[in-house]
Amino acid sequence: MFDDLREGGWDTDAYLGPSEFYNNFGRFDVTIDVPAGWIVGATGLLQNPEQVLTPTARERLSRVLESDSVRTIVGADETRAGRGTLAGDRLRWHFVADTVNDFAWAASNRYVWDATRAVIPGDETVPVHILYLPGDAQRYAQAGPTVRHALQFYSQLWIPYAFPQLTIVDGPEGGMEYPMFIMSSVGAADHETGHEWWPMMVGVNETWYGFMDEGFNQYMNILSDADAEGKAPNLDGLGQIYGRVSGDEREAPLMWDANYGGPMYGFQAYEKAPMMLSMLGGIVGDTAVRRAMSEYARVWRFKHPSPWDYAFAMDNALDRDLGWFWYSWLFTTDAVDGSIQQVTTSGPSTTVTVRQDGQMPSPVVLQVHFASQGPAIRSMPNSTMTDSVTAIVRYPVDVWFGGSRTFQAELRFGTRKIDKIVLDPHCRFPDRNPTDNVWPRDPTLVATTGGMFGPVACYPHRDGG
Structure with a gap:
């Protein structure tokens, strides 16, 4: 294969087994x-x-x-x-x-x-x-x-x-x-x-970028399995899993040559890309991700895209600049570490203090559970009611771009009592310790190194699939 982007000439990488091929048509x-x-x-x-x-x-x-x-x-x-x-x-x-x-x-x-x-x-x-x-x-x-x-x-x-x-x-x-x-x-x-x-x-370069081959395939297998069973695909919880293993010294970033992926080659090549696309679905919606992937496949059919080509194709299809997202997922082993630090209520306004201690930023997505009875729940411009007593409130990722580690979300739903608030309720973001994503704290959530096992407050995604 002649590659003028990475090789500057003929690709001569040997076939070593774990990663595979890079051939012309x-x-x-x-x-x-x-x-x-x-x-x-x-x-x-x-x-x-x-x-x-x-x-x-x-x-x-x-x-x-x-x-x-x-x-x-x-x-x-x-x-x-x-x-x-x-x-x-x-x-x-x-x-x-x-x-x-x-x-x-x-x-x-x-x-x-x-x-x-x-x-x-x-x-x-x-x-x-x-x-x-x-x-x-x-x-x-x-x-x-x-x-x-x-x-x-x-x-x-x-x-x-x-x-x-x-x-x-x-x-x-x-x-x-x-x-x-x-x-x-x-x-x-x-x-x-x-x-x-x-x-x-x-025609991706499997030898170097296994995630563009095995990883994307694993993602679509999840969708196919659900369809074969007559179910709607549900990627909730998948993105969060990465928080448990991110930063492990054995893990190579996705951009690392897959031939030298080390003991976590399988994770690097197969498992991480579906987690990445789960998080992306949590930001733009799973339907939008699938449409963008389809457009990427159409544009690069019988061609040889690089990871940069893929990222630009997705940005174009989604009409977003996701440079921060691709940098974190492709070039690093960083993760999110968000938490709800404090909740204070004064009259019709509730202030939620969210802290981000991870090196990977993420949008702030809050699920607000109201008491079943009380004054009418007012509408907010950046919120969606998913049922009569539950709202999803979204703030863009750029709330972190100024360098602050804390963000105060102002909820103005009126005086209806708030019973519970969950950060990243669909568990799409790779959080190192999701136990502090719930207010009030839930003692049944068990913290472990790099993540959490036990009950997780993940609810069905409602963006239309």
Whole structure:
């Protein structure tokens, strides 16, 4: 890969295992010569089915796009020359793949071949091929429907799947991805299918910036899992988790080369980005985050964005300058450490003193619980009533930009008694010690090093999803 931004020339980083690849897009024209009776799956489209498959197998294959049924192309009792494949000594399987950044293939004389379809937005229907060993039939029983759901869901979430097929194979890896080709059982099938968006369509540098690959994929897997279960996605609580581990000497920032992520490589590459996007959703709304990510994918489809390109694309899509946010999450291991220090009431006005001891700033989001009865609750311009006795009050992050560690929020709701106030009620911000986010203090909240376990006052997010 020629990279004139970071490398100043050809990227020569070695493949070391944990982090993966950084490849350019191109065309692969590959012929694979195997003994007759062997089934081959690969990146790209099979160009010569009439030269390798029996008429029966070809007829079954021609009907795959007709319905969502999982059809058997080559059954367990057909895995030999003359039954699944044509007879003879050797057969040459010819595959062509356009605009891909890698090529992979698998072959076996024992593969069972099933297939189904996925309907992509825009009325594009693509086949999904499932190749597995007979003894693994149970593990692959739901692989087709799982991959179908992933392809259809992610095509609607981000951008339409751009390739003409997807093959899932029973291979030596429990989960590994290539263009149009994944090695996985049903357990990791959704995750590996997600990689067809990054890095297969949005060609990020996986070697250096694993979070743009694995991390974004983990985020979308959370959304896909919820959709598969018929539930609305809920990222409440996710962002706050980072406060428990932030600043650990074993943790590398997201911008650190993933090959040298150290003992917390998995956290750096996989787990931190969903937490980052949970916090961003707590600021701009989860729906806005998903729309911005979709726009990022559209703009950088079959290109090679850097982290700076990603940040600028998100800023543009959200129409905000989020430099403070990207700096904290990408370049540091800082966290939020907010607290409610004091609450005083005088007539119709209540002053909430909020302190920020963390190095990462955050907006001030207060949830105010009123007594069930009393004088009418007045409206405030920066507040929203979520029910008859609960209000959310928001102040922008720039209340901290002047350098002060304290901020006084003036609540003018009238004289209705306030029973409880919660800072960051949806637990979106990575707070080192959320036990002091509640007023009056709740003795049932148990503080631990870097965070909290036990009851947490996180409530459903109400920005429309």
